[in-house]
Amino acid sequence: MKFDLHTHHDRCGHAQDKIRDYIEAAIAGGLQAIGISDHSPYFGSPEDHAQPLIAMAKSEFPRYIEEVLQLKKEYEGKIDVLLGVESDYFPEHVDVYRQEYAKYPFDYIIGSVHLSGGVSIFNRNRWKNLNDMQKIEHKEEYYRLIAESARSGMFNILGHIDAMKGFYPAFSDIPTPAVNETLKVIGESGVAIEINTSGKTKDVGGWYPSHAMLEQALHYGVEVTFGSDAHIPSRVGDDWEDVSKTLKEIGFKHWVYFKNKQKQVVPL
Template identity: 70%
Template sequence: MKFDLHTHHFRCGHADGNIRDYIEAGIAAGLQVIGISDHTPYFASAEEQPFPRIAMGKQELKSYVDEVLKLKKEYEGQIDVLLGIESDFFPEHASLYRSTLAAYPFDYIIGSVHSSDNTSIFNKSRWKNLSPKEQIVHKENYYDLIRQSARSGMFQILGHIDAMKGNYPPFSEIPAEKAIDDTLRTIAECGVAIEINTSGKTKLSGGWYPSDAILERALHYGVEVTFGSDAHIPSRVGDEWEQVAARLKEIGFTTWVYYKQKQKQTVAL
């Protein structure tokens, strides 16, 4: 079974196409399951849409859900359309995000850390003038947030868990093995899956999130995996699915998962 759980569309302000375009692209790519998972609004902001090129406005959430559910019915029998969303994780606002998202019938929620130390993880400038010791602290803080997100119970999937390398490839060489191992152990204990996200190819780092080295350690700790293209254009839906499946088999995985009505569905590789 071929599936892709991570797709975006125009509402987030930095993706092209509407939801129907991504569903049609999924059918063309041979998917049996497609998850729609646009970015959550910034619920804690007093503004309706403080970052219009990053996430949808708060008033858009209901229309987003309604549109996905309508298309789910329309495409029944052709492709299984799942209602997902990609949520930021801010520990200080976790209860607000939890209660707001609980009002909607999501099949799954992807928890992604996009900001740490009050700076975007993709901001190349954050690394300027940091000493090696300070770089380690920044990396450890990032993984601490990921551990907190796993323990929050809010998410079925954790998104792109080494995406901080995206615009700063040397991130992967910053020594923080204990932080990564502690994170993978926590993820496994909490029963949350991690995605193999093929959008890393669109960043300076190239390749996928997470690295093969992290995937090998994830297997060791018993972490389950899923697939997400993180498509921001319809043509990337299902991108490199076959290559990811083959690599996971080489590493030693025998299954991967997706979620429907927040229940894990296990698929043989």
């Protein structure tokens, strides 16, 4: 069974085309399930549309849900359309986000850390003029937030858990036990991590997380899933076969997706 749980569309302000275009691309690519998971609004902000080039407006969120549910019905029998959302994790706003998500029948929620220490994880300038100890501190703060998001119980999947390397490839070589400690927490929490193939669109190339992290994830019993993180329809299912092959080589026997918040096991 072929699936992709991480896709975006034009509501977030930095992706192209409509939800239907991603569903049609999934059908053309031979997928049996396609997850729609656009960026959640900034529910912690008093503004309706706090970040128009990053996430949808709060007022748009119910329309997003309604459209996905309509398309789910329309495409029934052709492809399984799954209702998801990619949620930021802000510890100070956990209750607000939890209350908003409880209103809707999500198949799954992806929890992603995009801001660490108040700075975007993709901001390459954050690394300038830092000494080795400061770089370790930045990496450990990032993984502290990821571990906390795993423990929160809000998420079924954690998104791109080493994406801080996207525009700073040397990130992977910063030494700290925090990575393994976080994978242990994730394994104990029962939350899955995605193999996210959008790293190939960034300076680092390749996937999130690294093969070395996937080997450690297997050691700690972490479940894995697949997400292209497509921001254009042509990337739906991107590298799916290669990811499947790599996971088998590492030693994984299955991967998972989620429907009605229930884990569905797919043999590799």
